[in-house]
Each structure stands twice: as C-alpha cells, then as structure tokens.
Amino acid sequence: xxxxxxxxxxxSGPAIPSSQGLxxxxxxxxxxxxxxIAAGLLGIRLWLETAGMMDARSGLPRPLYGWGIWVxxxxxxxxxxxxxxxxxxxxxxxxxxxxxFGSTPIAWRYLAAHxxxxxxxxxxxxxxxxxxxxxxxxxxxxGVWLMVCxxxxxxxxxxxxxxxxxxxxxxxxxxxxxxxxxxGLAATPLALVCLSLWNPLxxxxxxxxxxxxxxxxPRVIAIPGExxxxxxxxxxxxxxxxxxxxxxxxxxxxxxxxxxxxxxxxRFPQAFLLIPCGIVLVWLVNVVRIAAxxxxxxxxxxxxxxxxxxxEAGWIAFTAVALGxxxxxxxxxxxxVRAAPAESNPVAAYLVPFLLILAAGMIARAASSGSWEWLYxxxxxxxxxxxxxxxxxYRQLDWRCGWAAxxxxxxxxxxxxxxxxxxxxxxxxxxxxxxxxxxPWPRAAWLVIRTLAAVTTVPxxxxxxxxxxxxxxxxxxxFESVRFRxxxxxxxxxxxxxxxxxxxxxxxxxxxxxxxxxxxVRRGRIGDAVVAHATTNALLxxxxxxxxxxxxx
Amino acid sequence: xxxxxxxEEVLVNRIVVVVFCVIAAAQLALAQRADRAVPEINASSxxxxxxxxxxxxxxxxxxxxx
Numbered sequence: 001x002x003x004x005x006x007x008x009x010x011x012s013g014p015a016i017p018s019s020q021g022l023x024x025x026x027x028x029x030x031x032x033x034x035x036x037i038a039a040g041l042l043g044i045r046l047w048l049e050t051a052g053m054m055d056a057r058s059g060l061p062r063p064l065y066g067w068g069i070w071v072x073x074x075x076x077x078x079x080x081x082x083x084x085x086x087x088x089x090x091x092x093x094x095x096x097x098x099x100x101f102g103s104t105p106i107a108w109r110y111l112a113a114h115x116x117x118x119x120x121x122x123x124x125x126x127x128x129x130x131x132x133x134x135x136x137x138x139x140x141x142x143g144v145w146l147m148v149c150x151x152x153x154x155x156x157x158x159x160x161x162x163x164x165x166x167x168x169x170x171x172x173x174x175x176x177x178x179x180x181x182x183x184g185l186a187a188t189p190l191a192l193v194c195l196s197l198w199n200p201l202x203x204x205x206x207x208x209x210x211x212x213x214x215x216x217x218p219r220v221i222a223i224p225g226e227x228x229x230x231x232x233x234x235x236x237x238x239x240x241x242x243x244x245x246x247x248x249x250x251x252x253x254x255x256x257x258x259x260x261x262x263x264x265x266x267r268f269p270q271a272f273l274l275i276p277c278g279i280v281l282v283w284l285v286n287v288v289r290i291a292a293x294x295x296x297x298x299x300x301x302x303x304x305x306x307x308x309x310x311x312e313a314g315w316i317a318f319t320a321v322a323l324g325x326x327x328x329x330x331x332x333x334x335x336x337v338r339a340a341p342a343e344s345n346p347v348a349a350y351l352v353p354f355l356l357i358l359a360a361g362m363i364a365r366a367a368s369s370g371s372w373e374w375l376y377x378x379x380x381x382x383x384x385x386x387x388x389x390x391x392x393x394y395r396q397l398d399w400r401c402g403w404a405a406x407x408x409x410x411x412x413x414x415x416x417x418x419x420x421x422x423x424x425x426x427x428x429x430x431x432x433x434x435x436x437x438x439x440p441w442p443r444a445a446w447l448v449i450r451t452l453a454a455v456t457t458v459p460x461x462x463x464x465x466x467x468x469x470x471x472x473x474x475x476x477x478x479f480e481s482v483r484f485r486x487x488x489x490x491x492x493x494x495x496x497x498x499x500x501x502x503x504x505x506x507x508x509x510x511x512x513x514x515x516x517x518x519x520x521v522r523r524g525r526i527g528d529a530v531v532a533h534a535t536t537n538a539l540l541x542x543x544x545x546x547x548x549x550x551x552x553x
Numbered sequence: 554x555x556x557x558x559x560x561e562e563v564l565v566n567r568i569v570v571v572v573f574c575v576i577a578a579a580q581l582a583l584a585q586r587a588d589r590a591v592p593e594i595n596a597s598s599x600x601x602x603x604x605x606x607x608x609x610x611x612x613x614x615x616x617x618x619x
Contacts, residue, residue, distance in 0.1 A: 254606070261610065315602035323609050347615025355608045358601050365598070465608075473611075502604060504597040 030086075033160040034079040037153060040118045044125055078184030084260075085176045110159035117152035124148055194245065201243040202227065205287060209238065212291040217298075229290075234297035234305070236290070244286030247318050251275075251282040258326045264337075271335050278325050285317045303369035312366035319362075346480055349390035350469035353461035356382035372431045374438075377449045383457035396480075397468065399527035408520055408528075409535025412513045416540065419509040420552070431550040450553070451541045459533035462499070466514065467521045467529050471495040484521050492518045 124145040157166060170177065206227055213220045213231070221230050227238040255275035259266060293313065297305035330336045360382045364375035387394075435443055472479035474491035496518060500511030513536065521529040543549050 258610075261614065312598055315598055319602050319605055322606065327613070345612065345615045348612050351608050351612050351615075355605055355612070358605045358608075362598070362601060362605070498604075501600055504600075 029160045031079065031083060033156055034075065036114070036156050036160070038075060040121070040152070044118070044122045047122065048125060048129055074184040074187045077187040078180045081183040082176060082180035085179055104162055104165070107159045107162075110155050114152055114155035114159055117148060117155055120148050121145070121152055194249070197245060198240040198243060201245050202238060202240045205243045205283075205290070206238045208284075208287045209290045209294075212287060213294060216291075216295065230294050231298045234294060234302055236294060236297070236306075238290065242286075242290060244283045247282045247286055247314065248279045250318060251278045251322060254322045255279075255326070258322075262330070265330055266336050267334070271329075274326065274329050274335060278322070281325055282318060282321045285321050286314070289313045289317050301369075304367065308365045308368040312362050316362050316366055319359075346393070347469065349393035350464045352390065353383045353386040353457070354465035356386050357458065357461055369434070372434045374446070376446065376453070380449050380453040380457055383453070383461050387457065387460060394464075397527075398525040399530070400525055401527040401531040402523075402525075405520060405528040405531035406535045408516050409532035410539065412516050412532065412536045413539040415512055415516075416506070416509045416536065417543070419506070419512075423508070425505050425551055431553075432548065435550075447545065451545070454537040454541050454553075455534045459530050459537055463517065463521075463526055463529045463533055466495050466499045467517060468526055470498065471518060471521070484524050484526075487518070487522065 124141070128141060128145050161169070203224070206222075206224065206229060210220055210222045210229055213229070217231050219232060221228065221232060221235050223229075228235050229238055230236055252275060255278050259271055259274070293305045293309055296302075296309055357379050360375075360379040361373075364373040364378055367373075367375045435446070438446070467484075469479060471487050471491050472482040472484070474494050475482045475487055492515060496511050496514030499514035500507040500509075503510030513533075517529040517532055520532055540552050544552050
C-alpha cells in the first residue's frame with residue numbers, strides 16, 4: 001500500500017533531466033572540480049611535508065609553498081561565492097541551456113589524464129623541492145612544473161564539464177567570476193585583519209565581563225595581565241577563543257544567508273543594518289555567557305560551568321540569537337514588508353519534533369557536568385509535545401508495519417553491536433557513577449523516561465525527519481507528493497549520511513542503519529521504518545540496562 | 554535513478570549551498586588559529602547546532618511557501 005499523499009501525484013520516476021535539473025548539475029560539477037583540485041594539492045603537500053622537503057627550498061617554489069594554504073583558503077571562498085551567486089544571478093541564463101547539458105557524463109579519459117598529470121606534478125614537485133640547483137636548469141624545471149600544474153587543472157575542468165559548457169558558463173556568469181575572484185583575493189587580507197582582532201577583542205570582552213560581574217558581586221577578581229577573571233571562589237582565564245570573534249563571523253555569514261533567503265520579505269537597504277546589529281548582539285550575548293559561566297561556578301557547580309555549559313552554551317547562544325533576532329526582525333515594519341499569514345506548514349510537522357530533540361539535547365548537555373544528562377527527560381517531553389501538536393498531519397502517512405520491520409531492526413542492532421566490537425568507543429565511566437549517586441526514585445524515573453524516549457519519541461521523530469522529509473525532499477521541493485519508492489540512491493545516500501553524521505562517533509553504524517530503514521520505507525510505509533528503528537533502540541536499551549553498557553547511550 | 558547532478562534545483566540552491574557556507578565559514582574561522590580552537594567544542598555539538606539552524610531555516614521556508 002502506498003501512502004495517501006503519495007497517490008496525489010503519481011510518478012513513473014524522477015522527471016529528469018529538465019532545464020530545472022541543469023543548474024544544480026552544473027553547480028555540483030563545479031564543486032566536484034574544486035574538490036578534485038583541492039584534494040590533489042593537499043595530497044602532494046602532505047607527501048612533501050612528510051618527506052621533510054619543504055624547509056630547504058629557495059627561489060620561487062618557497063613562496064609558492066608558503067602561499068599554498070592561503071591559495072587553498074582563497075579557493076574555498078572563491079568556490080563558495082561563485083556557487084552562491086551563480087545559483088541566484090545566473091540561474092535564468094543557465095536554465096535556458098539545452099537540458100541534456102546537465103546530464104553529460106563525466107569524461108573518464110580526461111579524468112584519467114588529470115590523475116596522470118597530478119602524478120607528474122607530484123614527481124616534479126619532488127624534484128623542485130628536492131633540488132639544490134638555482135641555475136637555468138632549475139628555472140626550466142620550475143617552468144615545466146608550472147605548465148604541468150596548469151595542464152592538470154585544465155584536464156580536470158574538461159573531465160568534469162564539456163568545453164562548450166564551460167564557455168557558455170563563463171559567458172553567462174562572467175561578472176560573477178569576477179566577484180568570486182575578488183572575494184577569493186580579499187579573503188587573505190581579510191583573514192589577516194581578523195587575526196589582528198583577536199587580542200583587542202579579547203581585552204574588550206574581559207572588561208565587559210568584569211563590568212557585568214560587578215553588578216552581582218561586591219568583589220571581583222580581575223588580573224588583566226593574565227586575563228584572569230572571576231570571584232574569590234571561582235575564576236576563569238579569558239582566552240582569545242572566548243572573545244566571541246568566531247560567533248561574530250558566523251553571525252555575519254548567517255545574516256547574509258538569511259537576507260538572501262528571505263530577500264523578498266525585507267526592505268533594502270535598511271535591512272542590511274540588521275547584520276551589524278546581529279553581530280553586536282551576538283558579542284553581547286557572549287559576554288553574558290562568560291558571566292553566566294562564572295556565576296554557575298561561583299554558585300557551587302564548577303563542574304557544570306567548565307563541563308557541559310562551557311561546551312554547549314556558545315552554540316546555544318549563537319543559535320538562539322541568530323534565529324531569534326532575524327525571525328523577530330520580520331515583524332519590524334521598517335525592515336520587513338508585511339507578509340501574508342501562513343496557511344499551513346507541511347515541513348514543520350516532519351521536522352519540528354526532531355529539531356526540538358536537538359535543541360533540548362543542547363540544553364540538557366549544557367546543564368550537565370559532562371558525564372550524564374540529568375535533564376534528558378526534556379528531550380522526551382519536547383518531542384512528545386510536538387508529535388501531539390502535529391498529530392492530525394501524520395494521518396496521511398501509512399503507519400502500518402509488516403513482519404520485516406522488527407527483523408530489520410534486529411539485524412541493525414546486531415550490526416551496531418558488531419561494529420562496536422570492531423571499532424570500540426571509550427566507555428562512559430562517569431555516566432554510571434553519576435547515575436548511581438542519584439537517589440533510587442529519581443534514578444529509576446530517569447531510566448524509564450530514557451528508555452521510553454529511545455523506543456517511542458526518538459524513532460518517530462527521526463524517521464519523520466530523515467525518511468519522511470529529507471529522503472523525499474532530495475527528490476522534490478514538493479516532498480509530500482513524492483512516493484517513497486521513487487527515492488533513488490542519491491536520496492538514500494544523502495539522508496543516510498546526514499542521519500549518520502548526527503550520531504557522532506558511531507556515524508558508520510548509524511549510516512548503515514539509515515540505509516536499512518530507507519530500504520524498508522521504500523515499500524511505502526513509514527510505519528515499517530519506525531518499528532524497525534524502535535526495535536533497534538529497544539534492543540540497545542536492553543543491552544544498556546541488562547549489561548551496564550552505558551556507552552551505548 | 555536520481556544522480557547527484559539531477560538534484561532538484563531548490564534543494565541545491567537553498568539548502569546544500571547554505572549548509573556548505575556555514576560549515577566552510579566555521580572551519581575557516583577556526584582554521585585561522587588552530588592552536589586557539591576551543592577544545593571542549595566537539596564536532597558533535599557543531600553538527601547538532603548546524604543541523605538545528607538548517608532545519609529551522611527549512612521550517613521557515615516551508616511556512617512561507619504556503
């Protein structure tokens with residue numbers, strides 16, 4: 001049986017290639033090209049560094065080596081700007097191109113030639129950096145070396161896209177290449193400016209935190225020479241990485257992305273003022289974060305202060321400020337145009353339960369001392385509340401399951417344990433002792449809720465997010481009209497890999513588990529995937545409770 | 554079969570590029586001073602935060618589309 005929504009627009013298969021499919025195809029090829037070149041250069045550099053050949057060389061190769069890391073950084077900025085601007089500015093021009101351009105296969109012969117050329121570059125690099133000569137023969141060697149480098153880049157470009165498409169691409173987006181080049185060139189001096197900001201910003205943060213603490217404590221310990229700050233019972237050192245500079249850089253990027261996403265909702269140019277406001281706000285919140293850390297430490301929970309709070313509060317602060325500030329800004333008439341009220345939000349029903357689990361998890365880890373999350377029940381409550389809120393929207397999904405679901409869930413459990421034997425993870429010894437230190441009733445209640453979450457809210461929320469939404473969203477923006485069986489290998493790999501990455505150290509096992517659950521859901525019933533996932537989690541919970549394998553949680 | 558270069562337009566334009574931008578910027582910022590990177594902030598908490606932000610953006614976009 002297929003789900004009701006899927007039957008709304010039957011498909012015989014993905015409607016590709018179309019002109020809509022061309023642009024992302026081209027962009028992905030350019031990304032692949034950039035990755036290919038970067039991987040080759042990094043490989044050669046690492047090889048030469050391992051061989052200890054980078055110190056003695058003089059002449060042109062020496063600065064070329066010194067600039068290498070900056071060239072790489074500039075290349076990253078160039079690629080990001082090019083991809084972002086092309087996706088916005090040159091989209092229409094590219095969509096007018098013949099549809100079959102996007103599906104042109106990779107030219108494997110040229111790719112093989114590129115690999116051979118990179119081998120030649122590596123061999124020549126060995127001679128260039130190994131030679132002690134400085135005469136004409138060395139200049140010729142360097143000349144040949146540079147030409148082979150250029151040939152390797154050209155061969156990679158030809159392998160990834162046909163020459164004709166490169167020509168059309170350059171013509172259609174010529175100004176964008178200029179902007180991207182400017183961005184790439186500006187990256188180095190801007191990065192150097194950023195480096196010079198570390199120390200002054202650290203001092204500014206130090207004084208701001210001290211001023212804030214003086215509002216609460218009659219006596220504040222402040223030694224500017226050592227950047228030591230705190231109260232008589234608890235002090236911290238303000239290092240440069242505590243200055244908030246990285247958060248400010250991320251806020252800058254987030255602001256640009258947000259305004260790009262929702263550009264039709266804002267009034268420009270005044271909307272650009274939101275970005276510096278956001279940057280200042282995130283720095284102020286960082287000051288509050290450090291003051292809060294000292295307050296927590298002084299209040300008698302130094303382990304929480306330097307443990308979970310120290311690790312998580314930065315990301316919590318950034319996420320809350322970024323989303324809160326820019327969401328609120330849409331309600332300010334001077335910045336934003338009045339948007340029509342939303343009728344419904346199909347994405348929210350699939351993602352909000354999982355996002356609330358993530359958010360509650362961050363809060364729970366921040367409130368912990370690092371060994372165990374006493375606030376874990378917050379995850380269960382948040383997810384359960386979201387699932388209850390959206391319960392009517394889930395009726396369109398097929399929640400039935402067959403016998404294969406628990407079988408697959410059991411097999412995934414065996415795979416999980418097997419991989420854990422092959423690739424053991426450090427056992428959380430602090431977890432068991434911290435839990436054992438709790439009184440019996442809170443401990444039992446925590447274990448019940450933890451197990452309940454593992455077999456109910458977690459599988460439902462994760463399957464809705466990764467299989468119900470992401471798997472189908474890869475195929476089409478109108479994801480509810482996509483039948484599970486029409487999700488191809490790309491969708492399978494993307495959704496499973498992201499599912500795996502979010503499981504941290506056990507990402508290999510989780511990715512394989514994701515693939516197994518996708519194989520079930522492709523039969524058309526999300527209930528199969530949920531039951532399989534719940535079975536796996538139930539068996540893991542049994543292992544944890546029966547054998548004391550706390551590391552599996 | 555859907556191949557990587559057949560991915561739906563909006564996905565690449567609005568999601569993947571954004572996620573890559575955030576990751577690239579975070580890595581660039583941290584790479585500037587690898588010796589000063591905060592040791593307590595691990596890849597897992599970064600991945601969680603980036604997922605949360607990306608997911609929230611998708612939800613906002615979903616509300617807007619209707």
